[in-house]
Structures are given as C-alpha cells and as structure tokens.
C-alpha cells in the first residue's frame with residue numbers, strides 16, 4: 571500500500587498512544603495509574619448532559635447544522651468571550667470546530683503555503699508540530715531558556731522571511747506556565763510589527779491556581795487582537811473532552827476561509843455536542859469552579875512531593891492547566907537508563923505509573939505528569955515512583 575509522504579512524515583500523537591497503551595494494560599488486569607493523558611477525570615456536569623439529551627429528544631440534534639456551528643452556540647461563545655475579556659466578536663468571526671484540535675488543524679491548512687514557517691515555543695503541545703507539517707508548513711521550535719516561556723528575543727532570533735505565525739499557549743501544556751500581561755504585550759507588539767499572526771491557544775484559561783492572574787492576548791490592545799486568532803473549547807473547563815467542541819475566533823477573512831475548509835472536511839461538529847456546549851458556555855461557572863478548586867488542591871498536595879522525588883528537578887510551581895513538567899534526566903541516570911524515554915517506559919512496565927516523555931513536547935530530558943486524577947491515585951503513583959527511583 572502506497573501512503574502519501576505527508577502522512578509518513580508525521581509521528582503518531584504520543585499522548586493518545588500512551589493513553590491507549592494504558593487502557594490495554596488496564597483491560598488486561600494490570601494495576602495502572604494513568605498520569606499520561608490530559609483530560610479531567612470528572613464526568614461532564616449533569617446540566618450539560620441534559621441539554622444534549624433534550625436536543626436529541628426534540629429532534630433538533632438529528633440534522634446537519636451550518637458547518638461553522640449553530641447561531642445559538644456562536645452567540646454563547648461570543649458572550650462568554652466578551653464577559654471574560656471584554657473583546658466582542660461578531661458571529662462571522664467565530665467558527666465552531668470538532669475540538670480545538672481541529673480548529674488548529676484547519677487554521678494551519680488555510681494559512682500556510684509550502685515552506686511557510688510557524689514559531690512553536692518549546693516545550694509545547696505534541697500536535698502543533700505535526701499539524702503544521704500536515705499543512706506543508708515548517709514548524710520552527712523556539713526553545714524557552716527560562717521558566718518554559720519564550721521571550722521576544724528568542725522569537726526574533728528564529729524569525730525569517732517565511733514566518734507566518736507564532737503559537738502562544740497560556741496556561742501552557744505541558745508545564746502549566748502562564749504568561750504575564752507584560753510578556754504578552756511585548757510578544758503581541760513584536761508580532762504586529764513583523765506581520766506574524768498570533769495563535770493564542772487559551773484552552774486552559776479557566777484552570778488557574780492560587781490566585782494567579784490571567785491576561786489573554788486578545789485583551790491587551792485592539793491592534794494586537796486584530797492580529798490574533800483565539801483558539802479554545804469546552805474540553806478542559808467543562809470536562810467535555812469526548813464531546814469534541816472547540817472554536818476559533820479572529821479576523822473575518824481567516825474564519826471565512828476556515829469555514830470553507832470545514833464545509834468540506836467535517837461538515838459540522840456533532841449537533842448534540844453543540845447544544846451541550848451552549849449549556850456549558852451560558853452556565854454560571856459553578857461547575858467549572860468546583861473542578862478548578864479540586865485541581866488546585868491536588869496541585870498544592872503533590873507539588874512539594876514531586877519536587878522531593880529523587881532525581882526530579884521542578885523549580886517553578888505551575889500557575890495553571892493540570893500538568894507538572896519536571897526534568898527527570900537525573901532520575902533516569904539514578905535508575906541506570908540512558909534516556910528519559912527508557913526511564914518512562916520502564917516506570918510504566920515495572921510500577922504501572924504512566925507519564926509522557928518530554929520528547930513529545932520537544933524537551934527530551936523532561937517528563938509530563940497530569941494531575942487530573944483522584945488524589946489518592948496521585949499519592950499512590952508518587953509513592954511508586956519514589957520507590958522505583960530510590961531502590962535502584
């Protein structure tokens with residue numbers, strides 16, 4: 571079977587691959603604690619489920635919808651963004667997509683000519699690089715020297731005549747780092763000056779801890795907002811990863827192009843999920859707050875314990891998302907593995923604790939731990955890691 575070069579050049583999603591391996595191990599009766607995939611362990615709040623069931627029972631969910639989403643959902647998204655940031659988007663500036671993942675995928679498809687470059691701050695989420703490649707573009711990793719956040723100088727060093735966009739993900743997957751208003755202002759102005767579009771992936775914006783303040787790229791300056799496409803969705807805030815609803819909001823021309831692509835690619839995001847998302851975005855925020863508070867409690871419990879694990883280096887306490895991203899190269903050496911990849915793999919085989927190797931996020935000496943898991947499982951996992959590293 572001949573397959574296209576573009577798919578042969580792409581690596582499978584490491585996050586999804588490890589999570590599917592852990593599911594297989596669990597099904598085979600193994601005692602696995604899955605700290606790999608980034609998804610809330612909570613089930614979707616009942617009022618959201620009920621909105622979907624009502625749409626199904628009334629027949630509304632039976633039919634195709636507009637490719638970029640039902641008007642009620644676009645209105646709910648626009649109101650929600652306006653409440654959170656003060657920025658007002660018209661319906662024509664919003665496209666609802668099959669997860670934020672497809673908003674990003676589609677965006678690179680409509681934006682990039684072959685060889686166009688996108689600056690990818692590193693560490694960064696596993697799918698950015700491959701989505702850019704699938705669109706014929708060239709991802710250019712910009713490694714953050716400190717605190718997992720890139721500076722304007724680091725971006726400028728990597729800018730070329732082909733640079734079309736930069737991705738800013740805050741709070742960040744995999745480190746939980748949050749960019750300050752000042753850092754974003756510098757990056758936003760730099761991007762504006764050099765005609766580089768900002769892709770602001772704010773999918774974790776509701777998950778902030780211990781009083782951390784948050785600014786989105788779209789609430790700094792109207793000129794920066796006009797040069798930014800906002801990406802977000804319901805997966806993380808509302809425990810709705812399985813429903814697959816995300817969106818892009820930004821310049822009308824770009825959203826119209828994305829709409830054209832969506833019309834041929836997905837048709838529309840699942841109708842029942844769209845009705846569920848309306849209920850999510852128009853809700854009072856109590857459900858989000860309850861889950862956020864639980865993540866905060868877990869972070870505060872496990873952070874000092876993970877810091878103390880032998881061979882784990884984790885200087886900065888994350889301010890958002892639900893991940894820790896320690897450097898574990900010393901832990902790999904202590905256990906006589908030559909690479910973190912081997913260490914992570916042995917940890918899973920021998921203790922049942924699943925992490926994601928940092929290589930998936932562009933930093934091979936690190937590993938990601940998701941704490942979107944019950945506290946007793948987290949404590950159990952930390953105990954197993956401690957024993958595994960300590961005993962070797």
Ligand code: PMP
Nearest residue numbers: 669670671695743773803805816
């Ligand atoms: N952006 C980031 C940074 C992510 O971690 C994820 C993973 N869920 C996504 C986008 C995509 O989310 P979804 O497709 O579930 O909306």
Ligand code: GLU
Nearest residue numbers: 583585586606607608743
């Ligand atoms: N984004 C989450 C993660 O990083 C979910 C899996 C994925 O889509 O990559 O684990």
